[in-house]
Amino acid sequence: MKDIYEVMNDLLCSREDFVLATILEKSGSAPREQGTKMIIKRDLSIEGTIGGGILEAMAIKMSADIFKNKRFVIREFTLSNEGASAIGAACGGSLKLLLEYINPDDEAMNFIYKKSFELKNKGDNFVFITRLDEKENYVTGIDKWICTETGFYGQENDMTQKILRKVRKNFKNIHFHNVREDDRLYLVEPVLNSESVYIMGAGHVSQKIAVVAKMLNFKTIVLDDREEFANRENFKTADEVKVIQSFEDISHCVKIDNRSYIIIVTRGHGYDKEVLAQVLKTDAKYIGMIGSKTKRDFVYKRLMDEGYTAEDLKRVHCPIGISIGAQTPEEIAVSITAEMIKVRRES
Known part of the structure:
Protein backbone atom coordinates (compact mmCIF):
# COMPACT_ATOMS: atom_id res chain seq x y z
CA MET A 1 0.00 0.00 0.00
CA LYS A 2 1.40 3.41 -0.97
CA ASP A 3 1.98 6.09 1.63
CA ILE A 4 -0.24 9.20 1.20
CA TYR A 5 2.81 11.37 0.41
CA GLU A 6 3.88 8.93 -2.31
CA VAL A 7 0.40 9.07 -3.86
CA MET A 8 0.47 12.89 -3.82
CA ASN A 9 3.89 12.90 -5.47
CA ASP A 10 2.74 10.45 -8.15
CA LEU A 11 -0.33 12.55 -8.95
CA LEU A 12 1.63 15.80 -9.17
CA CYS A 13 4.29 14.19 -11.36
CA SER A 14 1.45 13.07 -13.64
CA ARG A 15 0.03 16.63 -13.59
CA GLU A 16 -3.20 15.46 -12.01
CA ASP A 17 -5.02 17.81 -9.65
CA PHE A 18 -6.76 16.53 -6.53
CA VAL A 19 -8.48 17.59 -3.33
CA LEU A 20 -6.64 16.88 -0.09
CA ALA A 21 -8.81 16.27 2.98
CA THR A 22 -7.18 16.71 6.41
CA ILE A 23 -8.77 16.33 9.84
CA LEU A 24 -7.91 19.57 11.68
CA GLU A 25 -9.62 18.89 14.99
CA LYS A 26 -11.59 16.08 16.60
CA SER A 27 -13.50 15.44 19.79
CA GLY A 28 -15.47 12.55 21.19
CA SER A 29 -15.26 9.25 19.38
CA ALA A 30 -14.64 10.46 15.84
CA PRO A 31 -12.81 7.46 14.36
CA ARG A 32 -9.61 9.06 12.98
CA GLU A 33 -7.04 11.33 14.56
CA GLN A 34 -5.96 14.90 13.84
CA GLY A 35 -3.75 15.05 10.78
CA THR A 36 -5.34 12.05 9.06
CA LYS A 37 -5.44 12.65 5.30
CA MET A 38 -7.41 11.43 2.31
CA ILE A 39 -6.98 12.21 -1.38
CA ILE A 40 -10.00 12.75 -3.63
CA LYS A 41 -9.27 12.47 -7.34
CA ARG A 42 -11.04 14.06 -10.30
CA ASP A 43 -13.09 10.91 -10.86
CA LEU A 44 -14.08 11.11 -7.14
CA SER A 45 -12.17 7.97 -6.27
CA ILE A 46 -10.14 8.19 -3.06
CA GLU A 47 -6.76 7.23 -1.61
CA GLY A 48 -6.54 6.84 2.15
CA THR A 49 -9.43 7.27 4.56
CA ILE A 50 -10.73 9.79 7.09
CA GLY A 51 -13.11 7.34 8.70
CA GLY A 52 -15.40 5.99 6.01
CA GLY A 53 -19.17 6.09 5.73
CA ILE A 54 -21.16 9.33 5.84
CA LEU A 55 -18.15 11.54 6.57
CA GLU A 56 -16.22 10.45 3.50
CA ALA A 57 -19.34 10.63 1.35
CA MET A 58 -19.88 14.25 2.40
CA ALA A 59 -16.22 15.11 1.77
CA ILE A 60 -16.37 13.60 -1.72
CA LYS A 61 -19.58 15.48 -2.49
CA MET A 62 -18.03 18.78 -1.36
CA SER A 63 -14.90 18.17 -3.43
CA ALA A 64 -16.85 18.62 -6.67
CA ASP A 65 -17.23 22.35 -5.90
CA ILE A 66 -13.60 22.63 -4.83
CA PHE A 67 -12.44 21.27 -8.18
CA LYS A 68 -14.52 24.01 -9.82
CA ASN A 69 -13.46 27.03 -7.74
CA LYS A 70 -9.96 25.76 -6.78
CA ARG A 71 -10.23 27.07 -3.22
CA PHE A 72 -10.19 25.48 0.22
CA VAL A 73 -13.00 25.05 2.72
CA ILE A 74 -13.05 24.23 6.42
CA ARG A 75 -16.19 22.52 7.68
CA GLU A 76 -17.28 21.24 11.07
CA PHE A 77 -19.14 17.95 11.30
CA THR A 78 -21.13 16.70 14.27
CA LEU A 79 -21.69 12.96 14.25
CA SER A 80 -24.89 11.74 15.84
CA ASN A 81 -24.85 8.32 17.47
CA GLU A 82 -26.42 6.95 14.31
CA GLY A 83 -23.88 8.66 12.06
CA ALA A 84 -21.01 7.57 14.29
CA SER A 85 -22.22 3.99 14.16
CA ALA A 86 -22.14 4.16 10.36
CA ILE A 87 -18.40 4.80 10.41
CA GLY A 88 -17.53 2.39 13.19
CA ALA A 89 -17.37 4.73 16.20
CA ALA A 90 -18.99 3.81 19.50
CA CYS A 91 -20.87 7.07 19.92
CA GLY A 92 -21.08 10.57 18.50
CA GLY A 93 -18.26 13.07 18.20
CA SER A 94 -17.29 16.08 16.15
CA LEU A 95 -14.47 17.06 13.87
CA LYS A 96 -13.24 19.91 11.72
CA LEU A 97 -12.19 19.03 8.19
CA LEU A 98 -10.00 20.94 5.74
CA LEU A 99 -10.55 20.32 2.03
CA GLU A 100 -7.97 22.04 -0.18
CA TYR A 101 -7.35 22.09 -3.91
CA ILE A 102 -3.86 20.94 -4.95
CA ASN A 103 -2.83 22.40 -8.29
CA PRO A 104 -0.25 20.40 -10.31
CA ASP A 105 0.55 23.49 -12.44
CA ASP A 106 1.77 25.39 -9.36
CA LEU A 192 7.86 12.00 12.75
CA ASN A 193 8.84 8.34 13.22
CA SER A 194 7.75 7.80 9.65
CA GLU A 195 9.41 4.38 9.44
CA SER A 196 8.42 1.36 11.52
CA VAL A 197 10.50 -1.59 12.63
CA TYR A 198 8.67 -4.82 13.48
CA ILE A 199 10.69 -7.09 15.74
CA MET A 200 9.32 -10.61 15.41
CA GLY A 201 10.28 -12.23 18.70
CA ALA A 202 10.84 -10.84 22.18
CA GLY A 203 14.06 -12.42 23.39
CA HIS A 204 17.20 -10.82 24.84
CA VAL A 205 18.54 -9.67 21.47
CA SER A 206 15.17 -8.10 20.64
CA GLN A 207 15.28 -6.05 23.85
CA LYS A 208 18.53 -4.43 22.77
CA ILE A 209 17.39 -3.94 19.16
CA ALA A 210 14.25 -2.15 20.40
CA VAL A 211 16.32 0.32 22.45
CA VAL A 212 18.71 1.20 19.62
CA ALA A 213 15.96 1.35 16.95
CA LYS A 214 14.00 3.82 19.05
CA MET A 215 17.09 6.00 19.44
CA LEU A 216 17.28 6.09 15.64
CA ASN A 217 13.70 7.42 15.39
CA PHE A 218 12.09 4.21 14.18
CA LYS A 219 8.59 3.49 15.42
CA THR A 220 9.30 0.24 17.24
CA ILE A 221 6.80 -2.62 17.47
CA VAL A 222 7.62 -5.90 19.21
CA LEU A 223 5.58 -9.07 18.64
CA ASP A 224 5.64 -12.42 20.41
CA ASP A 225 3.18 -15.11 21.45
CA ARG A 226 4.56 -15.22 25.03
CA GLU A 227 3.22 -12.60 27.41
CA GLU A 228 6.02 -13.29 29.90
CA PHE A 229 8.47 -12.00 27.26
CA ALA A 230 6.37 -9.46 25.32
CA ASN A 231 5.58 -6.94 28.05
CA ARG A 232 6.36 -3.37 29.09
CA GLU A 233 8.80 -4.50 31.77
CA ASN A 234 11.08 -5.93 29.10
CA PHE A 235 10.43 -3.29 26.43
CA LYS A 236 10.12 0.05 28.18
CA THR A 237 11.08 2.19 25.14
CA ALA A 238 9.08 0.38 22.44
CA ASP A 239 6.13 2.19 20.88
CA GLU A 240 4.03 -0.98 20.93
CA VAL A 241 4.37 -4.43 22.46
CA LYS A 242 1.90 -6.96 21.05
CA VAL A 243 1.10 -10.42 22.34
CA ILE A 244 -0.14 -12.39 19.35
CA GLN A 245 -1.86 -15.76 19.17
CA SER A 246 0.57 -17.24 16.66
CA PHE A 247 3.36 -16.30 14.26
CA GLU A 248 1.65 -18.41 11.62
CA ASP A 249 -0.73 -15.55 10.75
CA ILE A 250 0.56 -12.04 11.48
CA SER A 251 -1.50 -10.23 8.84
CA HIS A 252 -4.27 -9.28 11.29
CA CYS A 253 -1.93 -7.53 13.74
CA VAL A 254 0.66 -5.75 11.57
CA LYS A 255 0.40 -3.23 8.76
CA ILE A 256 3.50 -3.68 6.61
CA ASP A 257 4.22 -1.23 3.80
CA ASN A 258 7.24 0.15 1.97
CA ARG A 259 8.22 2.11 5.09
CA SER A 260 8.50 -1.05 7.21
CA TYR A 261 11.62 -2.83 8.45
CA ILE A 262 11.20 -6.47 9.52
CA ILE A 263 13.57 -8.20 11.95
CA ILE A 264 12.93 -11.93 12.33
CA VAL A 265 14.27 -13.28 15.63
CA THR A 266 11.64 -15.75 16.85
CA ARG A 267 12.49 -18.03 19.76
CA GLY A 268 14.93 -20.74 18.76
CA HIS A 269 14.27 -19.78 15.12
CA GLY A 270 11.12 -21.88 15.47
CA TYR A 271 8.87 -19.60 13.44
CA ASP A 272 11.40 -17.75 11.31
CA LYS A 273 10.43 -19.58 8.13
CA GLU A 274 6.69 -18.98 8.70
CA VAL A 275 7.23 -15.26 9.31
CA LEU A 276 9.58 -14.89 6.35
CA ALA A 277 7.07 -16.55 4.02
CA GLN A 278 4.44 -13.98 5.03
CA VAL A 279 6.57 -10.83 4.86
CA LEU A 280 7.98 -11.76 1.45
CA LYS A 281 4.44 -11.16 0.16
CA THR A 282 4.61 -7.54 1.33
CA ASP A 283 6.59 -4.56 0.01
CA ALA A 284 8.61 -4.18 3.22
CA LYS A 285 11.65 -1.96 2.78
CA TYR A 286 13.96 -4.21 4.81
CA ILE A 287 13.70 -7.88 5.76
CA GLY A 288 16.37 -9.36 8.01
CA MET A 289 16.50 -12.87 9.49
CA ILE A 290 18.92 -13.92 12.19
CA GLY A 291 20.83 -17.17 11.85
CA SER A 292 23.77 -18.91 10.23
CA LYS A 293 24.26 -19.53 6.52
CA THR A 294 23.39 -23.20 7.10
CA LYS A 295 20.08 -22.25 8.71
CA ARG A 296 19.46 -19.72 5.92
CA ASP A 297 20.03 -22.30 3.18
CA PHE A 298 17.66 -24.75 4.89
CA VAL A 299 14.89 -22.15 5.18
CA TYR A 300 15.42 -20.92 1.63
CA LYS A 301 15.17 -24.45 0.20
CA ARG A 302 11.87 -25.05 1.97
CA LEU A 303 10.48 -21.74 0.68
CA MET A 304 11.59 -22.46 -2.88
CA ASP A 305 9.88 -25.84 -2.63
CA GLU A 306 6.73 -23.85 -1.82
CA GLY A 307 7.06 -21.71 -4.92
CA TYR A 308 9.16 -18.72 -3.79
CA THR A 309 11.89 -17.69 -6.22
CA ALA A 310 15.55 -16.83 -5.89
CA GLU A 311 14.58 -13.25 -6.78
CA ASP A 312 12.19 -13.17 -3.82
CA LEU A 313 14.91 -14.36 -1.48
CA LYS A 314 17.39 -11.72 -2.66
CA ARG A 315 15.35 -9.24 -0.62
CA VAL A 316 16.35 -10.97 2.63
CA HIS A 317 19.37 -9.90 4.69
CA CYS A 318 20.60 -13.18 6.16
CA PRO A 319 22.76 -13.62 8.12
CA ILE A 320 21.31 -10.38 9.45
CA GLY A 321 23.38 -7.30 10.19
CA ILE A 322 26.68 -5.78 9.11
CA SER A 323 29.67 -8.04 9.74
CA ILE A 324 31.48 -6.59 12.76
CA GLY A 325 32.16 -9.83 14.66
CA ALA A 326 29.21 -9.15 16.98
CA GLN A 327 28.69 -11.62 19.84
CA THR A 328 26.73 -10.00 22.68
CA PRO A 329 23.06 -8.95 22.37
CA GLU A 330 24.17 -5.31 22.43
CA GLU A 331 26.72 -5.84 19.65
CA ILE A 332 24.22 -7.78 17.55
CA ALA A 333 21.72 -4.93 17.97
CA VAL A 334 24.32 -2.44 16.73
CA SER A 335 25.12 -4.68 13.75
CA ILE A 336 21.45 -5.04 12.76
CA THR A 337 20.50 -1.38 13.18
CA ALA A 338 23.63 -0.31 11.28
CA GLU A 339 22.41 -2.38 8.35
CA MET A 340 18.98 -0.74 8.64
CA ILE A 341 20.61 2.70 8.51
CA LYS A 342 22.53 1.64 5.39
CA VAL A 343 19.27 0.61 3.68
CA ARG A 344 17.55 3.80 4.83
CA ARG A 345 20.25 6.10 3.46
CA GLU A 346 20.93 4.28 0.21
CA SER A 347 17.31 4.01 -0.91
Whole structure:
Protein backbone atom coordinates (compact mmCIF):
# COMPACT_ATOMS: atom_id res chain seq x y z
CA MET A 1 0.00 0.00 0.00
CA LYS A 2 1.40 3.41 -0.97
CA ASP A 3 1.98 6.09 1.63
CA ILE A 4 -0.24 9.20 1.20
CA TYR A 5 2.81 11.37 0.41
CA GLU A 6 3.88 8.93 -2.31
CA VAL A 7 0.40 9.07 -3.86
CA MET A 8 0.47 12.89 -3.82
CA ASN A 9 3.89 12.90 -5.47
CA ASP A 10 2.74 10.45 -8.15
CA LEU A 11 -0.33 12.55 -8.95
CA LEU A 12 1.63 15.80 -9.17
CA CYS A 13 4.29 14.19 -11.36
CA SER A 14 1.45 13.07 -13.64
CA ARG A 15 0.03 16.63 -13.59
CA GLU A 16 -3.20 15.46 -12.01
CA ASP A 17 -5.02 17.81 -9.65
CA PHE A 18 -6.76 16.53 -6.53
CA VAL A 19 -8.48 17.59 -3.33
CA LEU A 20 -6.64 16.88 -0.09
CA ALA A 21 -8.81 16.27 2.98
CA THR A 22 -7.18 16.71 6.41
CA ILE A 23 -8.77 16.33 9.84
CA LEU A 24 -7.91 19.57 11.68
CA GLU A 25 -9.62 18.89 14.99
CA LYS A 26 -11.59 16.08 16.60
CA SER A 27 -13.50 15.44 19.79
CA GLY A 28 -15.47 12.55 21.19
CA SER A 29 -15.26 9.25 19.38
CA ALA A 30 -14.64 10.46 15.84
CA PRO A 31 -12.81 7.46 14.36
CA ARG A 32 -9.61 9.06 12.98
CA GLU A 33 -7.04 11.33 14.56
CA GLN A 34 -5.96 14.90 13.84
CA GLY A 35 -3.75 15.05 10.78
CA THR A 36 -5.34 12.05 9.06
CA LYS A 37 -5.44 12.65 5.30
CA MET A 38 -7.41 11.43 2.31
CA ILE A 39 -6.98 12.21 -1.38
CA ILE A 40 -10.00 12.75 -3.63
CA LYS A 41 -9.27 12.47 -7.34
CA ARG A 42 -11.04 14.06 -10.30
CA ASP A 43 -13.09 10.91 -10.86
CA LEU A 44 -14.08 11.11 -7.14
CA SER A 45 -12.17 7.97 -6.27
CA ILE A 46 -10.14 8.19 -3.06
CA GLU A 47 -6.76 7.23 -1.61
CA GLY A 48 -6.54 6.84 2.15
CA THR A 49 -9.43 7.27 4.56
CA ILE A 50 -10.73 9.79 7.09
CA GLY A 51 -13.11 7.34 8.70
CA GLY A 52 -15.40 5.99 6.01
CA GLY A 53 -19.17 6.09 5.73
CA ILE A 54 -21.16 9.33 5.84
CA LEU A 55 -18.15 11.54 6.57
CA GLU A 56 -16.22 10.45 3.50
CA ALA A 57 -19.34 10.63 1.35
CA MET A 58 -19.88 14.25 2.40
CA ALA A 59 -16.22 15.11 1.77
CA ILE A 60 -16.37 13.60 -1.72
CA LYS A 61 -19.58 15.48 -2.49
CA MET A 62 -18.03 18.78 -1.36
CA SER A 63 -14.90 18.17 -3.43
CA ALA A 64 -16.85 18.62 -6.67
CA ASP A 65 -17.23 22.35 -5.90
CA ILE A 66 -13.60 22.63 -4.83
CA PHE A 67 -12.44 21.27 -8.18
CA LYS A 68 -14.52 24.01 -9.82
CA ASN A 69 -13.46 27.03 -7.74
CA LYS A 70 -9.96 25.76 -6.78
CA ARG A 71 -10.23 27.07 -3.22
CA PHE A 72 -10.19 25.48 0.22
CA VAL A 73 -13.00 25.05 2.72
CA ILE A 74 -13.05 24.23 6.42
CA ARG A 75 -16.19 22.52 7.68
CA GLU A 76 -17.28 21.24 11.07
CA PHE A 77 -19.14 17.95 11.30
CA THR A 78 -21.13 16.70 14.27
CA LEU A 79 -21.69 12.96 14.25
CA SER A 80 -24.89 11.74 15.84
CA ASN A 81 -24.85 8.32 17.47
CA GLU A 82 -26.42 6.95 14.31
CA GLY A 83 -23.88 8.66 12.06
CA ALA A 84 -21.01 7.57 14.29
CA SER A 85 -22.22 3.99 14.16
CA ALA A 86 -22.14 4.16 10.36
CA ILE A 87 -18.40 4.80 10.41
CA GLY A 88 -17.53 2.39 13.19
CA ALA A 89 -17.37 4.73 16.20
CA ALA A 90 -18.99 3.81 19.50
CA CYS A 91 -20.87 7.07 19.92
CA GLY A 92 -21.08 10.57 18.50
CA GLY A 93 -18.26 13.07 18.20
CA SER A 94 -17.29 16.08 16.15
CA LEU A 95 -14.47 17.06 13.87
CA LYS A 96 -13.24 19.91 11.72
CA LEU A 97 -12.19 19.03 8.19
CA LEU A 98 -10.00 20.94 5.74
CA LEU A 99 -10.55 20.32 2.03
CA GLU A 100 -7.97 22.04 -0.18
CA TYR A 101 -7.35 22.09 -3.91
CA ILE A 102 -3.86 20.94 -4.95
CA ASN A 103 -2.83 22.40 -8.29
CA PRO A 104 -0.25 20.40 -10.31
CA ASP A 105 0.55 23.49 -12.44
CA ASP A 106 1.77 25.39 -9.36
CA GLU A 107 5.53 24.79 -9.46
CA ALA A 108 6.02 25.86 -5.84
CA MET A 109 3.33 23.34 -4.83
CA ASN A 110 5.05 20.63 -6.87
CA PHE A 111 8.39 21.40 -5.26
CA ILE A 112 7.15 21.33 -1.66
CA TYR A 113 5.27 18.04 -2.01
CA LYS A 114 8.13 16.44 -3.93
CA LYS A 115 10.48 17.48 -1.12
CA SER A 116 8.11 16.08 1.52
CA PHE A 117 8.04 12.75 -0.34
CA GLU A 118 11.84 12.69 -0.61
CA LEU A 119 12.27 13.39 3.11
CA LYS A 120 9.70 10.80 4.10
CA ASN A 121 11.23 8.24 1.77
CA LYS A 122 14.61 8.78 3.45
CA GLY A 123 13.05 8.45 6.89
CA ASP A 124 13.87 12.03 7.89
CA ASN A 125 11.64 13.75 10.42
CA PHE A 126 10.06 17.02 9.26
CA VAL A 127 7.26 19.45 9.99
CA PHE A 128 4.89 20.57 7.22
CA ILE A 129 3.41 24.06 7.63
CA THR A 130 0.45 25.41 5.64
CA ARG A 131 -0.89 28.99 5.80
CA LEU A 132 -4.67 29.24 5.47
CA ASP A 133 -6.05 32.70 4.73
CA GLU A 134 -9.73 32.31 5.57
CA LYS A 135 -10.60 35.56 3.78
CA GLU A 136 -9.11 34.46 0.47
CA ASN A 137 -9.77 30.71 0.85
CA TYR A 138 -6.98 30.06 -1.60
CA VAL A 139 -3.76 28.09 -1.02
CA THR A 140 -0.75 28.06 -3.33
CA GLY A 141 2.70 26.57 -3.06
CA ILE A 142 4.08 29.74 -1.49
CA ASP A 143 1.71 29.12 1.45
CA LYS A 144 3.50 25.88 2.33
CA TRP A 145 6.83 25.23 4.06
CA ILE A 146 8.87 22.31 5.35
CA CYS A 147 11.11 22.46 8.39
CA THR A 148 13.60 19.74 9.39
CA GLU A 149 15.88 19.89 12.42
CA THR A 150 18.50 21.63 10.32
CA GLY A 151 16.84 22.58 7.04
CA PHE A 152 14.08 24.76 5.64
CA TYR A 153 12.20 24.60 2.32
CA GLY A 154 9.82 27.22 0.96
CA GLN A 155 9.71 30.98 0.63
CA GLU A 156 10.89 32.44 3.92
CA ASN A 157 9.30 35.42 5.68
CA ASP A 158 9.27 36.93 9.17
CA MET A 159 6.09 35.13 10.24
CA THR A 160 7.30 31.69 9.16
CA GLN A 161 10.58 32.30 10.97
CA LYS A 162 8.63 33.04 14.14
CA ILE A 163 6.71 29.77 13.80
CA LEU A 164 9.87 27.83 12.89
CA ARG A 165 11.63 28.99 16.04
CA LYS A 166 8.76 27.59 18.10
CA VAL A 167 8.79 24.33 16.14
CA ARG A 168 12.51 23.74 16.54
CA LYS A 169 12.44 24.30 20.32
CA ASN A 170 10.53 21.05 20.76
CA PHE A 171 11.04 19.39 17.40
CA LYS A 172 10.77 15.69 18.27
CA ASN A 173 7.86 16.12 20.66
CA ILE A 174 5.76 18.50 18.60
CA HIS A 175 2.14 17.57 17.97
CA PHE A 176 -0.27 18.37 15.17
CA HIS A 177 -1.84 21.75 15.94
CA ASN A 178 -3.09 25.05 14.52
CA VAL A 179 -1.53 28.44 15.20
CA ARG A 180 -3.24 31.77 14.55
CA GLU A 181 -0.81 34.52 13.55
CA ASP A 182 -1.32 37.76 11.55
CA ASP A 183 -5.05 36.93 11.22
CA ARG A 184 -4.21 33.71 9.39
CA LEU A 185 -4.38 30.08 10.43
CA TYR A 186 -1.15 28.08 10.23
CA LEU A 187 -1.47 24.31 10.15
CA VAL A 188 1.56 22.63 11.80
CA GLU A 189 1.88 18.96 10.88
CA PRO A 190 4.77 16.88 12.25
CA VAL A 191 5.80 13.87 10.18
CA LEU A 192 7.86 12.00 12.75
CA ASN A 193 8.84 8.34 13.22
CA SER A 194 7.75 7.80 9.65
CA GLU A 195 9.41 4.38 9.44
CA SER A 196 8.42 1.36 11.52
CA VAL A 197 10.50 -1.59 12.63
CA TYR A 198 8.67 -4.82 13.48
CA ILE A 199 10.69 -7.09 15.74
CA MET A 200 9.32 -10.61 15.41
CA GLY A 201 10.28 -12.23 18.70
CA ALA A 202 10.84 -10.84 22.18
CA GLY A 203 14.06 -12.42 23.39
CA HIS A 204 17.20 -10.82 24.84
CA VAL A 205 18.54 -9.67 21.47
CA SER A 206 15.17 -8.10 20.64
CA GLN A 207 15.28 -6.05 23.85
CA LYS A 208 18.53 -4.43 22.77
CA ILE A 209 17.39 -3.94 19.16
CA ALA A 210 14.25 -2.15 20.40
CA VAL A 211 16.32 0.32 22.45
CA VAL A 212 18.71 1.20 19.62
CA ALA A 213 15.96 1.35 16.95
CA LYS A 214 14.00 3.82 19.05
CA MET A 215 17.09 6.00 19.44
CA LEU A 216 17.28 6.09 15.64
CA ASN A 217 13.70 7.42 15.39
CA PHE A 218 12.09 4.21 14.18
CA LYS A 219 8.59 3.49 15.42
CA THR A 220 9.30 0.24 17.24
CA ILE A 221 6.80 -2.62 17.47
CA VAL A 222 7.62 -5.90 19.21
CA LEU A 223 5.58 -9.07 18.64
CA ASP A 224 5.64 -12.42 20.41
CA ASP A 225 3.18 -15.11 21.45
CA ARG A 226 4.56 -15.22 25.03
CA GLU A 227 3.22 -12.60 27.41
CA GLU A 228 6.02 -13.29 29.90
CA PHE A 229 8.47 -12.00 27.26
CA ALA A 230 6.37 -9.46 25.32
CA ASN A 231 5.58 -6.94 28.05
CA ARG A 232 6.36 -3.37 29.09
CA GLU A 233 8.80 -4.50 31.77
CA ASN A 234 11.08 -5.93 29.10
CA PHE A 235 10.43 -3.29 26.43
CA LYS A 236 10.12 0.05 28.18
CA THR A 237 11.08 2.19 25.14
CA ALA A 238 9.08 0.38 22.44
CA ASP A 239 6.13 2.19 20.88
CA GLU A 240 4.03 -0.98 20.93
CA VAL A 241 4.37 -4.43 22.46
CA LYS A 242 1.90 -6.96 21.05
CA VAL A 243 1.10 -10.42 22.34
CA ILE A 244 -0.14 -12.39 19.35
CA GLN A 245 -1.86 -15.76 19.17
CA SER A 246 0.57 -17.24 16.66
CA PHE A 247 3.36 -16.30 14.26
CA GLU A 248 1.65 -18.41 11.62
CA ASP A 249 -0.73 -15.55 10.75
CA ILE A 250 0.56 -12.04 11.48
CA SER A 251 -1.50 -10.23 8.84
CA HIS A 252 -4.27 -9.28 11.29
CA CYS A 253 -1.93 -7.53 13.74
CA VAL A 254 0.66 -5.75 11.57
CA LYS A 255 0.40 -3.23 8.76
CA ILE A 256 3.50 -3.68 6.61
CA ASP A 257 4.22 -1.23 3.80
CA ASN A 258 7.24 0.15 1.97
CA ARG A 259 8.22 2.11 5.09
CA SER A 260 8.50 -1.05 7.21
CA TYR A 261 11.62 -2.83 8.45
CA ILE A 262 11.20 -6.47 9.52
CA ILE A 263 13.57 -8.20 11.95
CA ILE A 264 12.93 -11.93 12.33
CA VAL A 265 14.27 -13.28 15.63
CA THR A 266 11.64 -15.75 16.85
CA ARG A 267 12.49 -18.03 19.76
CA GLY A 268 14.93 -20.74 18.76
CA HIS A 269 14.27 -19.78 15.12
CA GLY A 270 11.12 -21.88 15.47
CA TYR A 271 8.87 -19.60 13.44
CA ASP A 272 11.40 -17.75 11.31
CA LYS A 273 10.43 -19.58 8.13
CA GLU A 274 6.69 -18.98 8.70
CA VAL A 275 7.23 -15.26 9.31
CA LEU A 276 9.58 -14.89 6.35
CA ALA A 277 7.07 -16.55 4.02
CA GLN A 278 4.44 -13.98 5.03
CA VAL A 279 6.57 -10.83 4.86
CA LEU A 280 7.98 -11.76 1.45
CA LYS A 281 4.44 -11.16 0.16
CA THR A 282 4.61 -7.54 1.33
CA ASP A 283 6.59 -4.56 0.01
CA ALA A 284 8.61 -4.18 3.22
CA LYS A 285 11.65 -1.96 2.78
CA TYR A 286 13.96 -4.21 4.81
CA ILE A 287 13.70 -7.88 5.76
CA GLY A 288 16.37 -9.36 8.01
CA MET A 289 16.50 -12.87 9.49
CA ILE A 290 18.92 -13.92 12.19
CA GLY A 291 20.83 -17.17 11.85
CA SER A 292 23.77 -18.91 10.23
CA LYS A 293 24.26 -19.53 6.52
CA THR A 294 23.39 -23.20 7.10
CA LYS A 295 20.08 -22.25 8.71
CA ARG A 296 19.46 -19.72 5.92
CA ASP A 297 20.03 -22.30 3.18
CA PHE A 298 17.66 -24.75 4.89
CA VAL A 299 14.89 -22.15 5.18
CA TYR A 300 15.42 -20.92 1.63
CA LYS A 301 15.17 -24.45 0.20
CA ARG A 302 11.87 -25.05 1.97
CA LEU A 303 10.48 -21.74 0.68
CA MET A 304 11.59 -22.46 -2.88
CA ASP A 305 9.88 -25.84 -2.63
CA GLU A 306 6.73 -23.85 -1.82
CA GLY A 307 7.06 -21.71 -4.92
CA TYR A 308 9.16 -18.72 -3.79
CA THR A 309 11.89 -17.69 -6.22
CA ALA A 310 15.55 -16.83 -5.89
CA GLU A 311 14.58 -13.25 -6.78
CA ASP A 312 12.19 -13.17 -3.82
CA LEU A 313 14.91 -14.36 -1.48
CA LYS A 314 17.39 -11.72 -2.66
CA ARG A 315 15.35 -9.24 -0.62
CA VAL A 316 16.35 -10.97 2.63
CA HIS A 317 19.37 -9.90 4.69
CA CYS A 318 20.60 -13.18 6.16
CA PRO A 319 22.76 -13.62 8.12
CA ILE A 320 21.31 -10.38 9.45
CA GLY A 321 23.38 -7.30 10.19
CA ILE A 322 26.68 -5.78 9.11
CA SER A 323 29.67 -8.04 9.74
CA ILE A 324 31.48 -6.59 12.76
CA GLY A 325 32.16 -9.83 14.66
CA ALA A 326 29.21 -9.15 16.98
CA GLN A 327 28.69 -11.62 19.84
CA THR A 328 26.73 -10.00 22.68
CA PRO A 329 23.06 -8.95 22.37
CA GLU A 330 24.17 -5.31 22.43
CA GLU A 331 26.72 -5.84 19.65
CA ILE A 332 24.22 -7.78 17.55
CA ALA A 333 21.72 -4.93 17.97
CA VAL A 334 24.32 -2.44 16.73
CA SER A 335 25.12 -4.68 13.75
CA ILE A 336 21.45 -5.04 12.76
CA THR A 337 20.50 -1.38 13.18
CA ALA A 338 23.63 -0.31 11.28
CA GLU A 339 22.41 -2.38 8.35
CA MET A 340 18.98 -0.74 8.64
CA ILE A 341 20.61 2.70 8.51
CA LYS A 342 22.53 1.64 5.39
CA VAL A 343 19.27 0.61 3.68
CA ARG A 344 17.55 3.80 4.83
CA ARG A 345 20.25 6.10 3.46
CA GLU A 346 20.93 4.28 0.21
CA SER A 347 17.31 4.01 -0.91
